[in-house]
Amino acid sequence: MKKVKDILRKLMLLYKRFLYFLAKLIEKRDDKMVVFESFQGRNISCNPKALYEEMKNNPKYKDYTLVWSLRNPNRTDVKNAVKFESFGYYRALAKAKYWIFNSNPRMFLKPKADQIFVQTWHGTPLKKIGLDVEKQGNALTNKSQMKNIYVEESKKITYMISPSKYCTDKFISAFNMKNVSKENNVLTTGYPRNDYLFKFTKDQCTNIKKELNIPTDKKVVLYAPTFRDNQYSAAEGFKLANYIDFKEAYKELGDDYVILFRAHYFISKKLDVSEYRGFVYDVSSVEDVNTLYAISDMLITDYSSVFFDYANLKRPIVFFMADYDEYKNKTRDFYFDVKELPGPVVFNQQETMAYVKKFIDNFVIDDKYKKFNEKYNYLDGPDVSKKVLDMIIEN
Incomplete structure (x- = not known):
């Protein structure tokens, strides 16, 4: 049974990768389009929500198209929403100039050179994260898999938002940002959600x-x-x-x-x-x-x-x-x-x-x-x- 589930999981992943590949062929870049995502589409919250509300209420961004990635996109409180991991989702990502996320997107989702991926993360860490974890990993990913996820994430990031110097140092080590020469891409600004x-x-x-x-x-x-x-x-x-x-x-x-x-x-x-x-x-x-x-x-x-x-x-x-x-x-x-x-x-x-x-x-x-x-x-x-x-x- 486990082998069957693994095969089905791999087939689904191939299907999603194909949809994203197709979306990139179809869509042209929109320099005034932003996709927001919190906790892989579970809700509208955290730093992406704060940045979204600032853009929505600030007249200087009135010409921007603001799109939310949501597992339940049928909401009345947002004008533009796409269903998480639908073809519309991949098209929005292929088209948008800016991605503003607070957690790791799927590993195969890689922004192009002319796109800006803003990783806000979702909290100042007390417990160790990413490459800094020295224990066995967690129930879903072992230590080696976890390391690979964070290393690949660092390659995608254009900017990472940090609330303090302490947090900046931890993000640089946990995401191995020095290895990709991006330690200066971690912006020590405070947290928008606060x-x-x-x-x-x-x-x-x-x-x-x-x-x-x-x-x-x-x-x-x-x-x-x-x-x-x-x-x-x-x-x-x-x-x-x-x-x-x-x-x-x-x-x-x-x-x-x-x-x-x-x-x-x-x-x-x-x-x-x-x-x-x-x-x-x-x-x-x-x-x-x-x-x-x-x-x-x-x-x-x-x-x-x-x-x-x-x-x-x-x-x-x-x-x-x-x-x-x-x-x-x-x-x-x-x-x-x-x-x-x-x-x-x-x-x-x-x-x-x-x-x-x-x-x-x-x-x-x-x-x-x-x-x-x-x-x-x-x-x-x-x-x-x-x-x-x-x-x-x-x-």
Whole structure:
């Protein structure tokens, strides 16, 4: 059965390659066309969304055609959309002058010399990525395959967007940018997606809570763990990593709190929280995580990059790392010591809940938190998107 699936997979890949080849023969370049893609067409979010909105709302780009790649293109909130991996998708890529993506496109998709591929990526890394990973790889790709993916990606990149000097250095090593003489193509600008965190209003927060049916009179805790590379099955995909016992959490926190549970986008199986209705809300399907940052009073995470962005809000963060030893020593490892993180690192739920209650009303930013933002978030602000577009299009 596995051999049959492998054969079918290879045939499908050949078919997609043929469609892209045909599209390149048909289409002529449009210097005022941009294709945006987030997480391989799963949604409209992250840095591509921020750059799209800046172009859509800025009169200087009124003559540009802005196209989204989406797995579900039947949306009313975008004017132009193509179905991910359809013939229309390949035609759009062949025609557009600019590709703005936040993750690795398929390996056979290679922009031509007169096209500009902007790789925004999707977060500042704590856990090692790409060529920097020294462990066995993950459930889908071994170390050798992972290395090849990132090496090939570096050859495509025209510009890569980085939020800090730290991140620039990691991108250069993880993508092997020096090997292709592109270390200067990593633009240290700040992250476009974080513009929103400097512009949202109280009224917007109230409206977001109403849309999600979240009480406006309760304290909101966002719980956003990452996925585990080594926890995968062919039938279910990556398994859910939830280390909080919500029944016990409710006993600790009571009716004054709600928990927003946000699974990583790799997780396909939804968490059943019906037993905790009114206390736990599964917000994994909310398209733009920025809206969840805005309405939450504090964040609980583990190794996810969400805390880098969230720290811009100067709100409390608790790092619940129940499987720290296994994750560090067998799965990914980290770029820096967790002692540098802008919040307490804890290893059990009891400590986690104790910090939630301690911080929710009595949080003061300490020197460690300030130094963290000075190192990792010093370029973020309300107009990074404009700055990035000036660099990649105007110049």
